[in-house]
Amino acid sequence: MPLEISISVQAEGFDPGAEYNLLRSENYVDGATAMFVGNVRDFSPAESGEQQSVAVLELEHYPGMAESALTDIARQAAQRWPLGRVRIVHRYGPLAAGDEIVFVGATSAHRQAALDACAFIMDFLKSRAPFWKKEFAKGSEEGDWVQARNSDEEALKKW
Amino acid sequence: MPLEISISVQAEGFDPGAEYNLLRSENYVDGATAMFVGNVRDFSPAESGEQQSVAVLELEHYPGMAESALTDIARQAAQRWPLGRVRIVHRYGPLAAGDEIVFVGATSAHRQAALDACAFIMDFLKSRAPFWKKEFAKGSEEGDWVQARNSDEEALKKW
Amino acid sequence: MINVLFFASLREQLGCEGLRAEATGITDIAGLRTSLAAKGSKWQAALASDQLQVALNQKLSSMDAAVKDGDEVAFFPPVTGG
């Protein structure tokens, strides 16, 4: 099917099941659909050396650039693999533990293309899309900015 | 979270959105969820050289072995990557164009682990799980057994 | 007795879903395959394929695996699920 890219940067939550349905609607050509969902964890990453309970995450973004950066990443993926539909949803604002942060979905005639596209999009999104996370420990109003990880920058090298 | 493997081999359809919800339910540790869905295409693969419209696909399976083969593949994935929940659903019986055939989902603390696990499971499922597809052209009652592809056997070599 | 099963195109070619084979004189799957092929030209042709896959007690196996009374042996073409 002809390439269709759809990007949403939004404060509201989203339903991965509904996103799947949109990826598949009237799509009888692509037999493969791969999806990735990122959720708010209840703990800071183990790398930080402490298991800090995060009650709320606050996601800041750069309006305008966030959408165009994600569109650009989706287009790059579509240049590398034969994709049908590509969908990216990224939330901003306050989020609670367990909440969905990001959805990436891709359809293709080939399973590995769909899966690789999701991995590629997530890798570039992590290091190239203008979003910043701040974690709030339970009961704290201070918040700590999440530090970028070298492993995320390293992940780009495989593409 | 402790490893949880769930396998269903069933004639009934399934809802990828509901499967996602089960992967996430009470799971606050794994921030990453990767999923793959395979659907019945409306055409035979382009490799066949003809664009034959498939009204119905019939999936035969080896009861008992199908479940144990999928469980074994899921366990192998969990030995390679730090996975939380792993879910595989595979249908058998008559299927129409657009129908879901297979669902593979994996949660992890690491996005690449979840995505790689889905790719690994699909690759081994394609060449090692006892399912066989027969395609029925529109209006035909004969049906043609789908031929295994060398590319599927080749795909195993990367693991 | 050995419980023998056939799937997919092989099942159709043979017109048979399964049978019980006498285990006496059979030591491995290759021997079982040879004795089944002797049932007639249709069996000989269908079981001659070098693509033929086999499962012993519901696990993928090789043709030189040992079989004994009570085992379940399934023959089938390369799988095409997913």
Add this chain to the structure above:
Amino acid sequence: MINVLFFASLREQLGCEGLRAEATGITDIAGLRTSLAAKGSKWQAALASDQLQVALNQKLSSMDAAVKDGDEVAFFPPVTGG
């Protein structure tokens, strides 16, 4: 004028979401950064980070990119979305 924006920890450090900078005398982003750093020790410290990222007209850019009147330049720390 150049429309300058700050995000995340940088915005908090500076206590400033954005400002309009005089384009006269500024040829590239590095020059804009130097002139902003001259606003005081807080600005100097915050803008000195070698981790500092920059976007020119909403595209990731390098410090040596040329800027002109009417451009939008955003400074921010390494991104952490997804």
